[in-house]
Amino acid sequence: MTNEIILSVSKLRKWFPVKSSKVFGEKQYVKAVNDITFDIHKGETLGVVGESGCGKTTLGRTMIRLIEPTSGKIVFEGKDLTAFSEKEMRLARKDLQIMFQDPYGSLNPRMTVGDIITEPYVFQKMYTKKERIEKAVELMKICGLDPVYIRRYPHEFSGGQRQRIGIARALALRPKFLVCDEPVSALDVSIQSQIINLLMDLQQEFGLTYLFISHNLSVVYHMVDRIAVMYLGNLVELADKEDLYQNTAHPYTRALLKSIPSLDFSEEHKLRAALKGDIPSPINPPSGCVFHTRCENCTERCRQEVPPLREIAPRHFTACHLYDGQGKIVDA
């Protein structure tokens, strides 16, 4: 991991318009990604965690312009992707790839594995037919698949193998940045570690940078360097992995970490405060700090004023009024 920034997003926003039954009146939006700003360093793995519906997936897809951002900037290697024309973007996609959660939905059932893996070459008009087959064989070997199965169809593989096919396809164009959208959450626990180890090996070999989206905190802890915590479309905390687990700042992150099931039967652990209530609607998010409806440290200020993301310690960012300038506030 270096300090060189490969990709940075600033004020990235994706609001999905909602069809309202009212003809008149204000247009409503689902604020899936709301003014998010952060950098990713070359060669690192940034984990994105948060509960379902908090905008993790939308963030990952918006970052590589698979979903057009509503506003904000995405700077990749010094160039602003949002300013790219369609043609420029198509070329830039070589460097930005994605792998998906669902090993069944992400592979076209009518195509052979070889066709699936070499399809990116067709789109980018790279190599001859023979070279493409050779490349596919190589990629299958790298991803731990036996190339003799190159003419098989996706339904003839297991979930873990399909996920390897997905990885091979994502690597075909030799990308620099890979969005992993919950790559293991649909797999057996025994297979999960295989895929994670494969991803980590590939990172070493090809110097990849990952954005690792997951809701499984144990997997994230094993895999990533830094963690970004999202809540209701907002980035609430961003810190190095160890720092985040040791010196948890944001009340939401604290609740999230406490929710990890464990075999600790001590009294202290039993007293853990689970988050109360449901996640509010992203169409009409709470005013002020979006977390104030469920926060145990909520004050009047939280209801009115949006907390900005602040660096409360070196490389440790959080968006919470509790850490307003004068150092840490005592744990509640």
Place this chain on the structure above:
Amino acid sequence: MRFFKRKSDVFNSLIEGAEGVTYTSFYHDAFKRLRRDKVAMVCLAVVILIVVAAIFAPLITPYEEDYMDIGNELSGPSAEHWLGTDEFGRDVFTRIIYGSRVSLMVGLVAESIAVAIGLIVGAVAGFYGGKVDAVLSRIIEIFASFPHILFAIVVMFVLGTGIINVFIAVGVVGWTGLARVIRSQIMQLKQKEYVEAARASGGRNMQIIFRHLIPNCLSTIIVVATMNIPSDIMYEASLSFLGLGVQPPQASWGSMISEARKFMRQNPGYSVFPGVALIITVLAFNLLGDALRDALDPRLKNL
């Protein structure tokens, strides 16, 4: 299997040990399932028989299409004329075989026209959505709201009679059902993650439509087209019955039945046999379509 022969040579030379590896595509599986269905296989045999008869009509038939056995008009079935003769002494069996050419051509050409229109309209509406979809959907509804046969009659009046115009009339009438089905299926398919993956590696809209969306609609297209062929054949027969379709002396089942009406008392077989041919053909295509739907239905297979 021979079909894949050449392609596999390329792979075998490049990949060590690839020779013995089996692989089954979706269509292999579907055909296997179809083969287990006895009714379907009988229907397939009937369809093939009709197709062969139509292609080799001059070799099979004992007489020329318009040979008149003068003095032997409106005779019943005999060794000389298996299914009897019509009012000009022409052999009914011969004319039924030649009539199958018209029916199958209508099934094939008119349905191709219908599939082409339906597929393009449905795919564009489903893929682009929004205003494009709204406009195209209204057009589909306008076409679908005419009574089919009436619409075909109007088209025939405008274009004039003749077999080419029958193709056009029947094709223009029959595309709306397919367009609707394709539209909804494309709307579903474009949400799939493999479409997103294609976009992520730089696929253009047209590439995505032709590489991912249409191949996944293909089984639907096959089923809908097969199920529509019988109704196309019926439309042609109806138009010819009304005198708007195929013109004499060319034989068509519809026009034969129409002519035979006048001679029901003298030779009932003259109207019955073309009707039976029509029923068998329509039934065979219908049952085959049903069986294809069962074999190809993606819901029965968890893909």
